[in-house]
Amino acid sequence: MACSVRALRSSVLLAVLLAVPGVARAQDAAVSEADASALLAPVAVPAPTAQVLPAPERAVTQPASAGTPWSATAPRTLSLVGAPGRGVTLQTDDDFFALTLRGRIQVRDSVVAPSIGAVTNEINVRTLRVLFSGHVLSRNVQFNVQLAFGPQDYEANMVSPLFDAWASFTHLRDLSVRVGQFFVPFDRARTNAEWGLNMIDRPLVIAEATLDRDVGVELSSNDLGGLGLLAYRLGVFGGEGKNRLASSPGFLYVARLQANPFGAFDDSVEGDQHRVRRPRLAVGVAGAFNHQSQRQRSTQGSTYQLGTFDYAHAAADVTFKYAGLYLFGEALYRQGLADSRTGMTAAMPSAMLTEYSRSTAGYVFQAGMMLVSRLELVARWEQSFALGMTDPTLVAQLRTQGSQLGAGLNWYQDGHGFKVQADYHYIFGDVVAQGRHQARVQVQLSF
Numbered sequence: 506m507a508c509s510v511r512a513l514r515s516s517v518l519l520a521v522l523l524a525v526p527g528v529a530r531a532q533d534a535a536v537s538e539a540d541a542s543a544l545l546a547p548v549a550v551p552a553p554t555a556q557v558l559p560a561p562e563r564a565v566t567q568p569a570s571a572g573t574p575w576s577a578t579a580p581r582t583l584s585l586v587g588a589p590g591r592g593v594t595l596q597t598d599d600d601f602f603a604l605t606l607r608g609r610i611q612v613r614d615s616v617v618a619p620s621i622g623a624v625t626n627e628i629n630v631r632t633l634r635v636l637f638s639g640h641v642l643s644r645n646v647q648f649n650v651q652l653a654f655g656p657q658d659y660e661a662n663m664v665s666p667l668f669d670a671w672a673s674f675t676h677l678r679d680l681s682v683r684v685g686q687f688f689v690p691f692d693r694a695r696t697n698a699e700w701g702l703n704m705i706d707r708p709l710v711i712a713e714a715t716l717d718r719d720v721g722v723e724l725s726s727n728d729l730g731g732l733g734l735l736a737y738r739l740g741v742f743g744g745e746g747k748n749r750l751a752s753s754p755g756f757l758y759v760a761r762l763q764a765n766p767f768g769a770f771d772d773s774v775e776g777d778q779h780r781v782r783r784p785r786l787a788v789g790v791a792g793a794f795n796h797q798s799q800r801q802r803s804t805q806g807s808t809y810q811l812g813t814f815d816y817a818h819a820a821a822d823v824t825f826k827y828a829g830l831y832l833f834g835e836a837l838y839r840q841g842l843a844d845s846r847t848g849m850t851a852a853m854p855s856a857m858l859t860e861y862s863r864s865t866a867g868y869v870f871q872a873g874m875m876l877v878s879r880l881e882l883v884a885r886w887e888q889s890f891a892l893g894m895t896d897p898t899l900v901a902q903l904r905t906q907g908s909q910l911g912a913g914l915n916w917y918q919d920g921h922g923f924k925v926q927a928d929y930h931y932i933f934g935d936v937v938a939q940g941r942h943q944a945r946v947q948v949q950l951s952f
Contacts, residue, residue, distance in 0.1 A: 590922020590951040592636070604639040609700055609951045611655070619941040631657050631947065632699075634668070645676045649687075660805070665748045668718060678731060683723040686747055689716040689804065690723060690738035690761050691791045692820035693772070694835045694869065701774035701921045703831065703873045705928050705947045708887045709909055710867035713899075714837040716793060716818060717804045718747040719757060728769060736763040744795045746804035753813055755797030757804065763789040772824050776873045776881055778917055780829035787825075793818035801863050801896070803839060810850050814862040815842040829875030836868040844894040861896035865889055865903075873915075881915040883928070905934040906941075922951040 581601060587593035592607030611632040618624045632655040640647045651669035653659075658668070671685025688696045694707060695715040721742030729735040737760075743749070744757035765772070770785040795803045797813035822835040841862025850858055867889035875881050889907045891900045913928025926947045933940025 589919055600644055602641050604637065607636045607951065609634045609949065611947055611949045613945060613947040615943065615945045617941055617943050620939050630655055645674060647673045647675065663748055667748060679726045679729055681725050686718055686720045689719050689742055689757065689759055690740055691716040691759055691793055691818065692835055692837060693789055693822035693824060697773050697775055700951060703776035703881060703883050703915060704885060704913055705926050705945050708869040708885065709906065710837060710869055710887050710889045713802065713889060714839050714865050714867055719743055719804055733768045734765055737761065744798055744804065745800060753797050753799065755813065757793060757795045759793040761789060761791035763787055770826065775831060777826040777829050777831045778875060778920060780875055782828045785826040789822045791820040809860050811846050811848045811858060811860050817842065831873040833871040838866045840864045840892060863899045864892035864895040865899060866892055879917045883915060884912045886910050903934060906932045907934045924949050
């Protein structure tokens with residue numbers, strides 16, 4: 506009889522535990538008969554009654570193979586890898602999915618000494634970037650997001666820290682598709698990797714005459730025909746630059762063709778740190794037309810108030826690497842199809858305003874040589890010119906800083922991932938003696 510009572514008490518306890526939400530769990534260990542008897546001894550337990558949970562509160566067990574409500578893809582086991590400068594990557598063993606998180610910071614000190622005027626010194630965090638990249642479904646579906654938080658990364662009236670946001674589809678060797686916001690595939694000096702420059706900053710001619718990031722679609726191939734000799738880029742973009750909304754119709758059309766006579770190589774990274782004893786050469790040409798641009802420098806600069814201008818662009822560049830030697834040259838051209846426009850604005854209906862397009866051309870030569878395994882000597886020469894009856898502000902600017910001559914040293918502690926750079930430039934215009942000296946030191950750390 507005692508055994509029957511103990512058995513009844515155990516059965517009652519189990520029924521109560523199973524009936525109360527949040528207490529019973531499938532993974533809990535079973536309650537022994539002795540434990541149940543001990544728990545019930547102090548009190549009298551009434552006969553068990555059935556409890557039914559409302560339908561919304563019933564626990565739903567999801568099969569291990571099911572995905573989330575917005576995706577039917579089954580979850581997979583991820584592995585974690587990482588290295589300095591390469592970030593941290595979560596990836597599946599079957600290449601179905603990968604996500605890499607990286608960051609980059611640049612701290613710079615700049616001293617500028619003009620021939621006339623006071624010497625200035627500025628130290629700041631020049632760049633702070635956070636990048637998310639990877640692939641999904643296969644390595645042929647790639648994505649990239651880059652956010653910029655450095656104070657010098659921002660243009661006037663910029664509304665978002667978003668620099669890059671794109672997806673690419675590389676299933677076909679001769680026809681890859683990329684859509685989103687990214688570098689317009691125009692000139693080499695601008696599209697070279699920002700973390701892989703062998704001088705502290707890009708040339709002045711690039712800041713003026715290049716095409717910046719924009720939103721659009723690109724068709725491309727890095728190995729047209731499978732011979733390793735040709736690459737191309739075709740793109741259609743909004744024409745107003747990054748994080749901008751156009752208020753007038755018009756697009757930016759871009760085409761670029763590149764030949765690699767000795768085969769493909771890392772042409773988008775400046776310098777030749779690995780000192781490969783094999784000649785590598787890339788020759789590129791590009792053209793672009795920006796229809797009804799609202800901005801002074803086509804995809805950059807201030808916004809026009811009276812209307813838009815059409816711009817024609819052209820570029821040519823050459824890159825050469827051999828045994829630690831790096832040589833680079835580029836020429837740029839931008840022509841406004843109209844020089845100026847005069848009218849009145851709604852804000853000032855009684856005053857006449859004249860706005861100008863900015864037509865310019867320029868070139869840059871740059872060289873680098875690895876002296877030892879981690880030390881590189883670099884040099885640069887560039888010039889820019891105003892064309893025709895262009896913006897008087899541009900003419901005045903180039904008369905005082907249209908030319909630049911410089912040299913520098915780079916110490917690569919861990920490649921471009923951790924490097925220390927120092928350079929000096931003399932920037933001048935029509936009068937060589939009336940220029941300014943600029944000396945800079947920069948530390949870049951990627952993680």
